[in-house]
Ligand code: SF4
């Protein structure tokens with residue numbers, strides 16, 4: 352077999368039909384501003400944890416929206432809840448509250464499984 356020095360990347364196709372979105376509506380009820388997020392990434396670029404680790408609040412948000420709760424629980428623990436991201440959000444999303452509620456919902460969901 353000829354080696355080209357690279358390999359095909361793992362498919363990132365999303366199967367939305369089999370995704371679990373059960374917690375999304377609950378989070379919107381608890382933190383209504385969550386619905387206004389446009390995914391601009393401003394929160395991630397200002398995040399102190401992101402500057403020193405691979406933690407990304409935007410990634411957490413995406414994982415949550417896609418129902419990937421198993422991976423998300425560990426990821427959310429890296430947030431220091433400093434609230435810096437809250438100051439830069441152009442949509443006034445209460446990111447700090449969003450993370451706190453996300454943690455609770457995801458922990459509860461993963462415990463039940
Ligand atoms: S800065 Fe606000 S609008 Fe932009 S991705 Fe973060 S939470 Fe969403």
Ligand code: SF4
Pocket residue numbers: 397398399400401408429430431432433434435436437446447450
């Ligand atoms: S609250 Fe969490 S996500 Fe926001 S800036 Fe602080 S460490 Fe980053």
